[in-house]
Amino acid sequence: MCESDQEVVLTEIDIVVDRTSDVPLHQQISNALRTAIASGQLRPGARVENEIDLAARLGLSRPTVRRAMEDLVHSGLVTRRRGSGTVVAPSQVRRQLKLTSLFDDLEAEGRRPTTTVLEFSIAVGTAESTGILDLAPKSGVLTIRRLRFAGGEPLAIMTNELPADIAPDYSALGTCGLYASLREKGITIAGATQRIGARVATHAEAELLGEKAGAPLLTLDRVAYSDAGRIIEHGHHVYRASLYSFDMSIRQ
């Protein structure tokens, strides 16, 4: 049989473009490529079809395909080099890092995370809380304190402060998360700034979390804002360091 020697077979990913869909075309492309990478159809190091060919094959313009590629670069899924092409980023990286099994593993064990609401109170905000939330002094502030379990194990104590006028329902907190509750009220988070640190647990925290006093905790302080630029929420969370860590991919 006529086999070309060592010819590189370019994997043509099956991408279906639906112009009637609400999903933008560039997102349809990047989603399809994400799936191909996640499923292993495109393995780390594999060459991705170049944007000119892909545009021609799908009947789209190059900027549209390019936008999809940029999404993937930003997610850390592929790397690109002028003159050289686009390749799938090494993702065995994450498997290696995952040696220290964590919350993901607890979740993967099939036991859904649950939440107990420790506190749900609306009161006149302190100078500090209204300052952070960018509210007038003495405005109403909702304070929520929750204990989060995963796999039956206590995992985190989460304290959140929100402007009282966008307070979600108490009942919703137990079933969905805080952000899902806000979304149901038409409030979406556009972005946030956060700070990750560490300290040791107080006696009260240790008791709630089933740790000893002095156990290491990961701390997260976050301020989230809507696309209108309004501050929606201030969160202060503490996680058992033995069970939780933060994974992220960064670029450039």
Added chain:
Amino acid sequence: MCESDQEVVLTEIDIVVDRTSDVPLHQQISNALRTAIASGQLRPGARVENEIDLAARLGLSRPTVRRAMEDLVHSGLVTRRRGSGTVVAPSQVRRQLKLTSLFDDLEAEGRRPTTTVLEFSIAVGTAESTGILDLAPKSGVLTIRRLRFAGGEPLAIMTNELPADIAPDYSALGTCGLYASLREKGITIAGATQRIGARVATHAEAELLGEKAGAPLLTLDRVAYSDAGRIIEHGHHVYRASLYSFDMSIRQ
């Protein structure tokens, strides 16, 4: 005097576009706006000139200006809404979590960091290290262990492993950071995945860092890769939690 009643004065940011520069036009725009935001000329909540007007004023196309705006959105500096406009995000934003070495961070803050190299050795890699670096078994691996000081205080213990064939000079490590040393050899980092966690210090770590055993430490594990998709470095760093935290801005 003739004062218009509550008229919104749109601040026209002074942007000089240099078409002969190597810096891309969109980056010149985003840099100018970043500066305006950082300096306080554009305050949180302030309206940013819309992209059509800005393009006309600067004599550029809309996509070019748009690209600059997208950079700012991704950095968490502004929020945009269709029909409403672009506003500067609430600036509880501090130092971004950038892919730079700690040395660069401290340098930017004006503190004088110093480094002591505790170990600099090239040896046959263990199964674990060659696995993480995606090298053939028994390949040469450079291990660097450094103690970093800031303001005379010990701050972090940094352990890094690199393929031996891209080992930077021992002498360069003391003066520049690790990434700067690699950059001088023509090796640039395209991206990385990392995990942030916490634990308590061992006796040995506590002694090096001037803490007591049991003091909380922030841990960072990172795998960095080049734009060619090659794994460049594996780093395991521990920071005194009392002196260090990670800031970042996230979007969507």
Added chain:
DNA sequence: CAGTGGTCTAGACCACTTA
């Protein structure tokens, strides 16, 4: 309703990589 950002097109020229 006018203003604004979100999406998309069909090209163009350049810089870099690889062979």
Added chain:
DNA sequence: AAGTGGTCTAGACCACTGA
């Protein structure tokens, strides 16, 4: 020299917001 991504242009139409 050929292939690839990086940048840029000059338009177009649509969806959403706000007065």
